[in-house]
Structure formats: C-alpha cells, structure tokens
Amino acid sequence: MLRYIKNRSVALLACGTVFLFSFLLSCSALKVETYYEYGIVATASPLATDIGVEILKQGGNAFDAAVAVGFVLAVVHPEAGNIGGGGFALLRDGETKEVMSLDFRETAPNAATERMYLDNDSNVIADLSTVGAKAVGVPGTVAGMYALWEKKGSMDWFELVSIAAKLADSGFVVDAYLESSFREQRAKLSQFETTAEIFYPNNQTIKESNLFVQNKLAKALYLIAAEGEDSFYDGEIADSIVATMVAQNGLITKEDLQSYAPVWREPLHVKFDSLDIYSMAPPSSGGIVIGQILKLIEPFDFSRYNPNSAEYINIFSEASKLAFADRSKHLGDPSFYNVPVERLLDDNYLDNRRELIEIGKANESDAILPGGMLQTESDQTTHFSIADKEGNLVSITYTLNAPYGSKLVVNGFGFLLNNEMDDFSIKAGVQNLYGLIGGEANKIESNKRMLSSMSPTIVLKDNEPLLVLGSPGGSKIITVVAQAIVSITRFHLNLKEASELGRFHHQWVPDVLYLEKDRFSQEIQNKLQSYGYQLKEREAYSDIQMIYINPSHFKTGMSDPRGRGTTAGY
Numbered sequence: 157m158l159r160y161i162k163n164r165s166v167a168l169l170a171c172g173t174v175f176l177f178s179f180l181l182s183c184s185a186l187k188v189e190t191y192y193e194y195g196i197v198a199t200a201s202p203l204a205t206d207i208g209v210e211i212l213k214q215g216g217n218a219f220d221a222a223v224a225v226g227f228v229l230a231v232v233h234p235e236a237g238n239i240g241g242g243g244f245a246l247l248r249d250g251e252t253k254e255v256m257s258l259d260f261r262e263t264a265p266n267a268a269t270e271r272m273y274l275d276n277d278s279n280v281i282a283d284l285s286t287v288g289a290k291a292v293g294v295p296g297t298v299a300g301m302y303a304l305w306e307k308k309g310s311m312d313w314f315e316l317v318s319i320a321a322k323l324a325d326s327g328f329v330v331d332a333y334l335e336s337s338f339r340e341q342r343a344k345l346s347q348f349e350t351t352a353e354i355f356y357p358n359n360q361t362i363k364e365s366n367l368f369v370q371n372k373l374a375k376a377l378y379l380i381a382a383e384g385e386d387s388f389y390d391g392e393i394a395d396s397i398v399a400t401m402v403a404q405n406g407l408i409t410k411e412d413l414q415s416y417a418p419v420w421r422e423p424l425h426v427k428f429d430s431l432d433i434y435s436m437a438p439p440s441s442g443g444i445v446i447g448q449i450l451k452l453i454e455p456f457d458f459s460r461y462n463p464n465s466a467e468y469i470n471i472f473s474e475a476s477k478l479a480f481a482d483r484s485k486h487l488g489d490p491s492f493y494n495v496p497v498e499r500l501l502d503d504n505y506l507d508n509r510r511e512l513i514e515i516g517k518a519n520e521s522d523a524i525l526p527g528g529m530l531q532t533e534s535d536q537t538t539h540f541s542i543a544d545k546e547g548n549l550v551s552i553t554y555t556l557n558a559p560y561g562s563k564l565v566v567n568g569f570g571f572l573l574n575n576e577m578d579d580f581s582i583k584a585g586v587q588n589l590y591g592l593i594g595g596e597a598n599k600i601e602s603n604k605r606m607l608s609s610m611s612p613t614i615v616l617k618d619n620e621p622l623l624v625l626g627s628p629g630g631s632k633i634i635t636v637v638a639q640a641i642v643s644i645t646r647f648h649l650n651l652k653e654a655s656e657l658g659r660f661h662h663q664w665v666p667d668v669l670y671l672e673k674d675r676f677s678q679e680i681q682n683k684l685q686s687y688g689y690q691l692k693e694r695e696a697y698s699d700i701q702m703i704y705i706n707p708s709h710f711k712t713g714m715s716d717p718r719g720r721g722t723t724a725g726y
C-alpha cells in the first residue's frame with residue numbers, strides 16, 4: 157500500500173486534512189507522487205499491472221513479474237503484447253549490480269533475400285513486407301521470456317505462464333480502448349478468415365464490458381507453460397507455424413524456428429551529466445541514437461530555458477537530425493554489419509558534429525549527411541517497467557511491429573504473427589512504416605535481425621537505480637525516451653509533469669519537425685518557424701511507462717496519460 161508521500165508542502169496541507177479516499181484524489185490533482193517501499197509495475201494494461209504486482213507480493217522477483225506480465229499482455233493487449241513477435245530487455249541485478257541486456261528480436265528466415273519485396277522492375281510490391289506471411293520474422297518473445305526466467309527467475313515457470321493461459325481461457329472484460337481498437341482494425345484483421353474468427357466471433361465486434369475469450373491462444377500458452385520454449389520452437393506450435401507459412405506462402409521453416417536463439421548482449425552505456433544511461437545496443441538503434449542525442453546536447457546550459465521552449469526544441473531537434481542521419485547509414489545487425497559503435501559515440505566525433513548546431517537555426521536535412529556518413533503509424537508496441545524490493549530492475553519493450561502485426565494468426569493456436577520484416581531497409585532509400593530509411597547496413601539477409609528503434613532504458617545515479625523507462629512509437633520511441641530523461645534530470649520535472657509535457661520529433665528525413673497536437677503555443681510555433689523549421693502537428697503519440705527510484709529506494713511510477721495503462725505497487 158501507500159508507504160510514503162513525497163513532500164510538497166501545499167499538497168500535503170490540503171491532503172492531510174481529509175479522509176483517505178479524497179486524500180488520494182486530491183493528491184493526484186495536486187501532483188503529489190505516490191511512493192512505494194517494495195515493488196512497482198508500470199504497463200500499458202491495468203490487468204497486466206495488477207498481475208505483476210501480485211507476483212511481487214507473492215515473493216516473486218522483478219524477473220518473475222516480467223515473465224508473467226509479458227505473457228499476460230499477449231492476452232489482454234493483443235495489438236502489441238505477443239508471443240508471435242520479439243523485443244529487448246534491459247535488466248539490473250540488485251545483488252550483483254550488473255546491468256544486462258537480452259535481445260529477443262525476430263530474425264529474417266533463412267530463405268529471405270535482399271530483393272524479396274521487389275518486383276522485376278525493382279519496385280516495392282505494396283503491402284508484402286507488412287501484411288501476411290511474407291512479412292513475418294522468426295518470433296523471439298517466447299525464447300526471450302524463457303531465457304530471462306532461466307537466468308533470473310525464482311518462481312515456477314508453469315505457474316508464471318499459466319496465469320496468462322487461464323486468462324485467455326476464461327476470458328477477460330474488454331474495455332472501451334480495446335473495443336475501439338477492434339472496431340478500427342476490423343477491415344484489416346478480416347483479411348484473414350482465421351484472424352477474423354478470433355477477433356470477431358460470430359462476425360461481431362466485441363463490445364466494452366463483454367468477455368474476450370481466446371481458447372486457441374490458451375492452448376498455446378498451456379503448452380508453453382507445460383513444455384517451455386521447446387513447444388514453440390520444436391514441438392506442436394512450431395509445426396502449426398510452419399503449416400501456416402506453407403498455406404500462406406510464408407518463408408519460415410521448422411529449421412528457422414529450431415535455430416532461433418535470443419542473445420545476451422553488452423548494454424549500450426553512455427554517460428550523460430553524472431548519470432549512467434543503459435539502453436539497447438544494436439540491432440536496436442535506440443541506445444546509440446539516444447546516446448548521441450544526449451551527448452550532443454550535454455554542453456548546452458538548459459537552466460536558461462524552459463522545458464519545451466523554442467530554444468530547447470531547436471537544440472534537441474538538431475541533435476536528433478544528426479543522430480538519425482547516422483542511424484540511416486551506420487546501424488544494423490552487428491553480426492552482419494560492422495557497426496562503428498565506439499566511433500559513433502566518440503567525444504571528438506560528436507564535438508565536430510555539434511558544431512552544426514546553432515541556436516536560432518534549423519539546418520536543412522539535405523545539408524546534413526550521415527557523419528563520415530517517415531511516417532504514418534500508430535503506437536502499437538508496448539513497454540513495461542518493473543522494480544522490486546531487492547533492487548532488481550526490468551525494462552522491456554516488445555512488439556508485433558504494426559498494430560496486430562502481419563494480421564495473420566497461426567492456424568489452430570490463434571496468436572498473431574509480427575510484420576517485423578518491414579523494419580529492414582527493403583530497398584535503399586525507401587521509407588518503412590515509420591518513415592525511416594536505410595541501406596547496406598540494414599538490408600535483408602538470411603537469419604539477420606532487422607534494425608529496431610526500441611529503447612528499453614535504465615538510468616543509474618551513483619551506481620544506484622534512478623529511472624526505468626521505455627515506450628512504443630516506432631522511430632519516435634527514441635525521442636520520447638530521450639526527452640523524458642532530459643525533462644526529469646535537466647528540467648527537474650516530476651514523472652507526471654514529464655509525461656504530460658508536449659512531445660516533439662525530428663528524424664532528419666523527412667525534414668519536418670512534428671509537434672504533438674495542441675501542446676505548443678502559437679508563439680513557440682512562430683519562433684520555431686522563424687528558425688527555419690517546417691512544422692507539422694501530429695496526434696498524441698507513444699505510451700511511456702516510467703519508474704523513478706529515490707535515494708531511499710522508494711519508488712514511484714507513471715503510465716502515460718495518453719494511454720490506458722496503470723502503475724501500481726506496494
């Protein structure tokens with residue numbers, strides 16, 4: 157329960173005089189943060205959050221809670237939670253203090269080729285990399301969860317996974333958010349009869365407060381609970397994935413599944429001010445691009461600017477352009493392409509790049525080249541952050557890529573498969589779903605991992621936990637996470653203020669500064685235009701899930717006010 161309330165004198169005066177219920181209400185209105193002594197969970201789904209907290213209360217550690225939450229999201233947050241996708245985990249072990257990262261990103265099937273989405277005239281074939289079986293990368297989530305549990309879990313695997321299986325079997329109550337998501341996606345999900353049968357039973361859109369039952373998914377989850385990852389990569393589920401591929405002209409074979417392996421990687425580490433920032437190394441671009449942005453802006457004195465002042469937006473956006481330009485050329489799967497990680501984060505290199513940042517001026521993207529070297533999407537990846545009483549931290553972002561991935565479900569098991577193949581550069585210079593371009597470093601090759609922007613992040617101060625955070629949003633994940641870090645550590649905003657602050661995004665190509673709708677005054681917009689920015693408004697985006705830990709190890713958290721997620725603890 158509530159253990160500790162951060163001091164804010166006005167708020168406490170008001171809060172202290174009333175009954176507990178109104179106390180809590182008034183606290184939230186007055187932005188008092190709720191702190192928990194033991195454990196805390198922030199996810200995009202209230203049900204998943206509650207289950208995560210329950211695991212912690214039962215004595216499970218943050219890693220156990222992460223496994224349970226990961227599988228539960230596959231049931232209750234089907235547009236992004238998954239067993240047919242992949243992702244990344246950043247972890248901190250409270251005992252050894254070691255920070256680790258686990259890559260369970262999808263891989264290209266062995267039969268994938270560089271030109272697989274092009275016709276004979278080298279034109280991109282519409283939708284082939286985003287819809288249906290050819291869009292699917294070999295899924296990594298189940299192997300990732302298993303690897304995490306094997307290394308760090310303390311509870312019984314069956315117990316953790318069967319929570320999700322039971323929920324799929326008995327059904328859960330659909331909320332307004334999910335009803336509207338089902339409604340919006342109906343045409344797309346109905347392209348495949350097997351998918352329509354799951355999400356539109358009896359040809360109906362499931363309404364708010366009705367139950368969504370997923371018996372086929374439950375069968376898959378019970379098998380995974382009972383047999384572990386083998387059921388998915390070698391057993392009955394693997395056979396069904398292959399049968400689905402054969403029926404739909406996909407490429408994934410049994411060998412592809414058998415040879416899939418998650419990879420424990422050195423996390424990407426940068427120093428920003430006195431903080432240690434740990435995020436995901438390639439094949440995610442997240443760590444390097446966040447690292448470049450933070451190091452490029454580091455010498456600027458932000459005490460002279462307000463959060464989201466034109467000057468701050470200007471500095472941050474010029475840094476983003478430089479970093480995204482480097483992303484387009486230098487980043488890809490490190491097993492296939494020699495990513496110059498040290499050089500990209502080298503102080504001298506960044507000192508030179510910083511000379512291109514001039515306050516009061518927007519460089520034209522054409523004038524910026526990758527050193528020595530867009531978009532139409534919705535927010536359907538999901539992130540969860542967990543901290544326990546032992547100092548263990550988990551920061552996981554995983555995804556099907558687009559909402560409901562490739563829209564294709566596995567025959568007999570009813571779970572969705574990703575469309576992560578679109579994250580490769582399917583043709584040099586052609587934008588992916590997120591407007592991102594790439595070339596050689598991220599071209600399609602057999603068994604290669606496609607470049608990602610997912611950025612599960614852990615921030616330490618004096619070697620102690622400070623922040624656990626991450627978000628969906630495609631390429632915008634990177635700027636959302638970096639802006640949250642700056643808002644909290646440079647502008648000293650609390651989590652609520654930081655998450656409510658309007659978001660802005662520039663990714664070099666296209667040469668547009670995106671501003672979240674209705675969050676930036678006309679005065680600021682005029683000033684940014686006078687600097688030379690082309691502005692475009694964009695609907696509210698991303699769904700950040702953050703935890704902050706104070707020096708006494710009390711924890712507070714915040715689920716993005718734009719989403720339906722919740723944060724809870726004890």
Ligand code: DON
Nearest residue numbers: 534535536537608609629630
């Ligand atoms: O790995 C990536 O960067 C993308 N597949 C993430 C997709 C995403 O965040 C979708 N939500 N907006």
